[in-house]
Amino acid sequence: MNDAIEPTDERLLTRLGELFGRADPPPADAVELARQSFVLRTLDADLAALVEDSEEATGDAAVHRQAMAVRDPGTAPQPRQLTFQVIGPHGRDEVVIAVQVESVGPRRRLTGHLAPQGPARIEVRQPAVPQPRRVDADGRGLFVIDDVLPGPMSLTCRRAGVAPVATQWTLV
Amino acid sequence: MSDSEPDADMAVLVGKAAGGDAAAWDEIVRRYSGRVWAVCRVHRLSPADAADVFQQTWLRVLENLDSLRDPAKFGAWIGTTCRNEALAAIRRARRAQPVDTAWLLDRPGDPDDDPELPFLVADRDAELWQAFRQLSRRCRDVLRVLVVEAEGGRPSYELAAGALGMPIGSLGPTRGRCLGQLRRFLTEGIQAAGGGS
Numbered sequence: 479m480n481d482a483i484e485p486t487d488e489r490l491l492t493r494l495g496e497l498f499g500r501a502d503p504p505p506a507d508a509v510e511l512a513r514q515s516f517v518l519r520t521l522d523a524d525l526a527a528l529v530e531d532s533e534e535a536t537g538d539a540a541v542h543r544q545a546m547a548v549r550d551p552g553t554a555p556q557p558r559q560l561t562f563q564v565i566g567p568h569g570r571d572e573v574v575i576a577v578q579v580e581s582v583g584p585r586r587r588l589t590g591h592l593a594p595q596g597p598a599r600i601e602v603r604q605p606a607v608p609q610p611r612r613v614d615a616d617g618r619g620l621f622v623i624d625d626v627l628p629g630p631m632s633l634t635c636r637r638a639g640v641a642p643v644a645t646q647w648t649l650v
Numbered sequence: 651m652s653d654s655e656p657d658a659d660m661a662v663l664v665g666k667a668a669g670g671d672a673a674a675w676d677e678i679v680r681r682y683s684g685r686v687w688a689v690c691r692v693h694r695l696s697p698a699d700a701a702d703v704f705q706q707t708w709l710r711v712l713e714n715l716d717s718l719r720d721p722a723k724f725g726a727w728i729g730t731t732c733r734n735e736a737l738a739a740i741r742r743a744r745r746a747q748p749v750d751t752a753w754l755l756d757r758p759g760d761p762d763d764d765p766e767l768p769f770l771v772a773d774r775d776a777e778l779w780q781a782f783r784q785l786s787r788r789c790r791d792v793l794r795v796l797v798v799e800a801e802g803g804r805p806s807y808e809l810a811a812g813a814l815g816m817p818i819g820s821l822g823p824t825r826g827r828c829l830g831q832l833r834r835f836l837t838e839g840i841q842a843a844g845g846g847s
Contacts, residue, residue, distance in 0.1 A: 490832065500772055501779075508701050509679060515709055516672050518709065649702055
């Protein structure tokens with residue numbers, strides 16, 4: 479018992495580490511999913527960074543949204559708006575993927591549009607879903623994706639003649 | 651234990667994973683999962699949010715492998731990323747409530763909302779756990795994030811600083827102070843138990 483009374487810092491840290499290792503390790507299924515996510519890499523696509531998230535907005539927009547929610551607490555929250563953008567080197571054409579996220583029961587509905595507009599194939603990747611799902615964006619670049627699971631997701635946009643674009647992983 | 655190997659080893663692993671080596675990725679996940687989980691834990695996320703933030707953090711690592719070959723940068727980046735994702739998840743959960751929670755938005759979590767016993771502590775750990783629970787939240791968080799890193803190697807202060815939003819220079823002194831308190835609570839607990847028997 480003596481070593482419990484005057485242990486060195488390192489020994490105490492080691493004991494704590496063992497305590498948490500035994501009592502609260504990362505869930506095995508979560509670790510396995512993280513391992514398997516390696517296949518979700520998109521090697522051929524340009525990354526579209528998340529440049530705007532209405533739920534991360536600060537300043538006037540956030541205050542306004544908050545005020546709306548307080549004034550009428552019975553209404554559902556406004557849908558979340560995400561904007562992804564490829565910022566190309568030296569004047570290369572930018573690609574914008576704008577997505578509205580709504581909760582439909584336990585799932586998410588994504589309603590999006592592409593700029594520049596035009597038809598495209600949109601792939602939805604999620605770690606818990608083995609095969610990416612595909613939908614088509616119409617001639618104006620509009621698309622709707624139902625039944626997205628809550629959790630991380632990434633969209634890959636493929637169109638003829640240009641490099642595919644993948645959005646930054648985002649929790650929806 | 652591979653954790654005791656120098657940082658150069660980590661740079662090699664990240665480089666291999668970036669080059670498509672799945673075994674290298676597995677090893678990175680194995681080494682850092684406990685640390686990422688600890689960061690989720692200190693933000694008091696719900697179980698569903700903790701699982702999402704854990705996954706999301708790993709996917710962001712995957713997305714950025716090419717730029718993370720510097721081991722010091724890797725630790726800082728993964729700690730900061732997990733913290734930011736956790737704080738965003740907390741804000742979304744609060745905004746989803748149709749009440750005025752604006753005053754809560756700047757707070758990473760309620761100080762006293764630790765579950766009584768979030769997990770089963772073995773008998774042999776009970777004294778240490780009781781002492782640990784008497785610490786301030788700041789101390790519990792600093793130690794929780796640092797201990798997972800102590801297994802045979804140096805703790806990643808870069809990761810802990812990013813994960814807790816603390817200046818890296820303050821971590822060592824804080825850790826020492828918190829360990830001193832823990833030792834005192836441990837001694838008092840053992841004396842109390844001894845006096846009562």
